Amino acid sequence: MAVSGASRVAVRVVAVVAGVVSAGLIVALVVNPDMADRTASVTGAIVGLAAFVLAVITLVRSTGTSGGGRRVRSGRGGIAAGGNITGNAIGGRSKVVGPPTPNAPAPARGQDADVRAGRDGLAAGGDVRDNALGDDSERR
Structure with missing residues (x-):
């Protein structure tokens, strides 16, 4: 599946943010292990909530297109x-x-859009x- 320009930018932004957060958690672990434990817990909860919201949005937007037909x-x-x-x-x-x-000939079956x-x-x-x-x- 091809990724559009906007999606490609979003993936890169998420990758950079994830890298920065991971590096910050590693630094926090070295500096203060007790604080790093609490920080990692809160960060994990926030990331899990964001993933849940993204999954719900994706499911709602794709409703009605799962049959492979054209809208x-x-x-x-x-x-x-x-x-x-x-x-x-x-x-x-x-x-x-x-x-x-x-x-004109009909488009091939895999080209429904x-x-x-x-x-x-x-x-x-x-x-x-x-x-x-x-x-x-x-x-x-």
């Missing part, structure tokens, strides 16, 4: 299609003129070809 969503006024959008007239006074375009169009947006999980979109548009 298709659109905002107000948006148009979203799970597959190809071909040869359509969308919008006021739009016209598609000419012979129909042959359908979520499709989301924002407010007044257009999104497709496949090809967008030979369409007339918007006011007074025409495709010849």
Whole structure:
């Protein structure tokens, strides 16, 4: 699975923070072992709580996508299609003129991805070809 840029930065930040905390606990152990014991206990409790919260957030965000299918969503006024959008007239006074375009092959089964169009947006999980979109548009 590929890691996005933001996720990559988050992983690096967590790694640096974990390294600094570990180094601090080692220094505390050398300087004052009694204080290091209490500090490690509190640090472990905080890290455990953070891991629990992260697990809950991950479970809540992934609900509904575990079936391996594609989720298709659109905002107000948006148009979203799970597959190809071909040869359509969308919008006021739009016209598609000419012979129909042959359908493109469907994407391979492992390539299902979520499709989301924002407010007044257009999104497709496949090809967008030979369409007339918007006011007074025409495709010849």
